[in-house]
Amino acid sequence: MAILVIAEHDNASLKAATLNAVAAAAELGKAGGGEVHILVAGANCAAAAAEAAKLAGVAKVRVADAAHYEAQTAENVAALVVAAAGDYSHVVAPGTSYGKNVTPRVAALLDVAQISDVVAIESADTFQRPIYAGNALATVKSADRVKVLTVRTTAFEAAAVANEGGAAVEALAAGPDLGVAKLVGRELTKSARPELGAAKIIVSGGRGLGSGENYHKLLEPLADKLGAALGASRAAVDAGFAPNDYQVGQTGKIVAPQLYIAVGVSGAIQHLAGMKDSKVIVAINKDPEAPIFQVADYGLVGDLFELVPELTNAVG
Amino acid sequence: MKILVPVKRVVDYNVKVRVKSDGTGVDIANVKMSMNPFDEIAIEEAVRLKEAGIATEVVAVSCGLAACQETLRAAMAIGADRGILVETDVELQPLAVAKLLKALCGKEAPQVVICGKQAIDDDSNQTGQMLAALMGWPQATFASKLVIADGAATVTREIDGGLETLEIKLPAVVTTDLRLNEPRYATLPNIMKAKKKPLETVKPADLGVDVAPRLATLKVVEPAKRSAGVRVADVAQLVDKLKNEAKVI
Numbered sequence: 001m002a003i004l005v006i007a008e009h010d011n012a013s014l015k016a017a018t019l020n021a022v023a024a025a026a027e028l029g030k031a032g033g034g035e036v037h038i039l040v041a042g043a044n045c046a047a048a049a050a051e052a053a054k055l056a057g058v059a060k061v062r063v064a065d066a067a068h069y070e071a072q073t074a075e076n077v078a079a080l081v082v083a084a085a086g087d088y089s090h091v092v093a094p095g096t097s098y099g100k101n102v103t104p105r106v107a108a109l110l111d112v113a114q115i116s117d118v119v120a121i122e123s124a125d126t127f128q129r130p131i132y133a134g135n136a137l138a139t140v141k142s143a144d145r146v147k148v149l150t151v152r153t154t155a156f157e158a159a160a161v162a163n164e165g166g167a168a169v170e171a172l173a174a175g176p177d178l179g180v181a182k183l184v185g186r187e188l189t190k191s192a193r194p195e196l197g198a199a200k201i202i203v204s205g206g207r208g209l210g211s212g213e214n215y216h217k218l219l220e221p222l223a224d225k226l227g228a229a230l231g232a233s234r235a236a237v238d239a240g241f242a243p244n245d246y247q248v249g250q251t252g253k254i255v256a257p258q259l260y261i262a263v264g265v266s267g268a269i270q271h272l273a274g275m276k277d278s279k280v281i282v283a284i285n286k287d288p289e290a291p292i293f294q295v296a297d298y299g300l301v302g303d304l305f306e307l308v309p310e311l312t313n314a315v316g
Numbered sequence: 317m318k319i320l321v322p323v324k325r326v327v328d329y330n331v332k333v334r335v336k337s338d339g340t341g342v343d344i345a346n347v348k349m350s351m352n353p354f355d356e357i358a359i360e361e362a363v364r365l366k367e368a369g370i371a372t373e374v375v376a377v378s379c380g381l382a383a384c385q386e387t388l389r390a391a392m393a394i395g396a397d398r399g400i401l402v403e404t405d406v407e408l409q410p411l412a413v414a415k416l417l418k419a420l421c422g423k424e425a426p427q428v429v430i431c432g433k434q435a436i437d438d439d440s441n442q443t444g445q446m447l448a449a450l451m452g453w454p455q456a457t458f459a460s461k462l463v464i465a466d467g468a469a470t471v472t473r474e475i476d477g478g479l480e481t482l483e484i485k486l487p488a489v490v491t492t493d494l495r496l497n498e499p500r501y502a503t504l505p506n507i508m509k510a511k512k513k514p515l516e517t518v519k520p521a522d523l524g525v526d527v528a529p530r531l532a533t534l535k536v537v538e539p540a541k542r543s544a545g546v547r548v549a550d551v552a553q554l555v556d557k558l559k560n561e562a563k564v565i
Contacts, residue, residue: 015476073482074445075454097475101457104410104445113411113530116440126534131438132333136342139534180454181484184470188478195477201564226565234494244460244474244495250436251494253476259564269332276542280562282554297545298557310551315565 001089002034002059006081006106008098009040009048011070016198017094019055019158024121024151025092026057026159032124033090035059039172041077043070053169056162066174071183072098078105080175085110085146089124095150096197103150112144119155133250133273153197154256154277189245196246199229201259204248204275205241206233208264208285208304215241218305219263222312231255233271249274264304267292284308317464318373319362320426321396322417323355325380325387326437339535351387354432356394357492360499361462362430363395370464373397375424379408379416385515392510393502399515404527406520410438412527414446419523421451426487428469433458433491444491454484458493 003025008015018038025036037060040049049063062084068076081102085091091106093099095117107114119137120128126141127149196202203223209215215236223230232242234249248255250270260278265271267283267290275281276295283296284304293299300307327333328350333342351359365371376391378384379402388399402416421429431444448455456462456471460479463470464486473480474493502510520527548554558565 073454074448074457078449097458097473100441101445101455104442105449105455107442108411108414108446108449111411113409114440114442114446115531116442130539131536132327132342133436133439134539135333136335136536137539138536140531141534142531144530178454180488181456181482184481184483186475186478186480197476244493245476245478250439259558259562270329280558280564281542281545282558293547294544295542297562298554299545299547300551300554301547307551311554314551314555 002087003028003036003090003092004081004084004088005036005038006077006091006093006099006102007038007040007048007052008094008096009042009045011042011045012047014048014051015096016158016195017096017099017153018052020153020156021092021094021151022055022057022159023156024118025090027121027156028090028092028124029057031121037062039064039081039084041069041072041080043067049169053166054161054163056160058163058167060167061169062172063169064172064174068177069174073181073183074102074105075178075181076175077102078109079178081106082109083175084172088146091146091148093150095152099150103148107148110146110148112146112148113142115140115142115147115149117152118149119152133270134276135269135273152254154254189243193223194227194229196229196231196248196253196255199257201226201228202231202248202255202257203228203261203263204231204233204265205236205263206265207235207239208266209236209241212241218308222308225312225315233265233268235268262292262296263308265292266290267295317371317428318375318424318426319365319371320375320377320421320424320429321355321358321362321391322377322379322413322429322431322443323359323387323391324352324432324435325349325378325384326352326435329353329436335536335538339537341533341536349383351390352432352435354434354492356499357494357496358430358432359391359394359396360497361492364497365464366395375400375426377402377417377420379404379413381405388515389510390502392513393507394500395506398513401515401517402520402523403517404520406527407529408527409529409531410440410442410446411530412525413443414450415525416520416523416527417443417447418450419525428464428486429489431489431491433493444489448489451487453488455489455491456482456484457491459490460493460495462490462496
């Protein structure tokens with residue numbers, strides 16, 4: 001039996017999270033799961049499929065190219081995956097908003113459990129996953145015939161683009177258009193900065209910044225100099241300082257960059273749950289007792305309105 | 317139009333859970349329990365749709381222990397018209413809950429089911445999508461805006477990197493994200509009124525659903541603790557550490 005990875009892509013290229021899902025699948029393969037296939041469902045998605053063929057560990061790319069996969073709605077994609085699932089022991093998707101939308105539908109239609117947000121693979125049927133916002137780690141064993149999982153992308157290194165010859169690319173017959181959901185539009189935040197989930201450096205702001213104006217005035221120049229993504233605590237998002245998709249934490253994005261700079265972030269449990277796996281954490285806060293300092297590698301106590309511009313100048 | 321809203325009783329979001337020393341789970345004895353925050357948003361949205369004259373009835377459903385009655389009363393205090401408890405001592409996993417909800421959808425015939433996007437205990441983020449799949453209905457997950465008109469729902473969804481708007485045919489499942497609304501505080505008169513609203517109890521067997529867990533939890537451990545690092549005196553020292561010690565800039 002083989003392992004099927006559901007690729008996340010925008011028809012032109014793969015999303016970075018797909019590379020992490022492939023790496024997790026390759027690990028499953030080593031644990032006895034068999035070879036790794038990747039499903040690219042889209043419209044005019046040959047470019048994304050070609051990219052998938054170059055990933056280390058991928059044995060076969062299966063492409064379903066049809067107009068009704070253009071928007072990759074959960075209903076149509078899940079039906080396609082279920083139709084192909086007979087050949088597979090595992091179905092793996094990245095634990096992104098895309099993967100979380102589609103994968104449970106696949107599991108339910110196969111009448112199997114889904115294992116969400118896997119952070120470690122112990123064997124072909126035993127996985128570790130966080131519960132209670134990462135305050136506990138559960139090891140679960142599945143007895144289902146097909147194991148359907150989403151993987152936390154920060155827990156697996158991205159698969160290398162190293163398959164010189166390229167894996168076989170094979171067409172997969174499209175399923176029917178269920179026609180029950182229609183994409184009206186997408187409004188993606190336009191930014192020259194890296195995506196939060198994939199950034200090597202994140203500059204994140206909390207309520208200590210005081211206003212949305214301060215958030216932008218202080219953090220943007222620093223993020224620009226470092227080539228960093230911008231993040232925010234839930235408190236800052238709730239206060240309207242930053243848009244919701246900047247939110248890092250239990251209810252927002254889970255990130256693990258090389259460097260996480262928390263500015264005016266107190267360090268509520270729910271925020272820590274989203275960033276505590278970062279390699280290096282810097283905290284800048286005027287309150288020396290703030291819980292963020294308990295997880296910070298480097299803590300700087302003081303007035304962020306002075307320290308952040310000073311830091312911006314110093315890293316130039 | 318009837319709206320069904322599943323609500324889950326979970327450890328309150330302000331509680332820091334502790335892993336049991338024998339590694340069998342987290343200790344929830346004598347811990348404050350509340351309605352899952354995302355479900356509270358779901359109830360609020362359903363009640364607003366009723367207040368706007370779009371929905372005619374809001375039915376809250378909870379699956380689990382007898383104590384889930386409190387969660388249903390809380391939902392009715394926000395404005396749900398009645399409650400259904402599917403009572404069982406069995407540990408319920410998302411697929412089992414989706415099957416119970418499917419059976420109730422068969423009986424109640426709602427046009428919309430509004431679920432929280434995930435419960436803050438097991439963090440699965442599955443039940444709404446699974447229910448939609450089992451019913452053969454469309455879904456719109458992670459909603460930050462919901463408009464219902466002419467047999468369809470137009471839903472703005474929070475996706476990675478921005479927003480997406482979907483139009484889905486009813487009946488359908490919608491799952492809530494944080495920004496959909498801010499749930500009201502239940503007033504004392506409404507809490508009193510909620511005590512008199514109808515609450516029906518059924519068992520999984522009455523619904524013909526096998527709720528046996530599919531995943532066995534082998535152990536639960538605490539994650540590795542991150543230890544606090546050092547305090548730096550000033551920006552110059554910080555930059556020096558980042559460049560020469562951590563080598564991250």
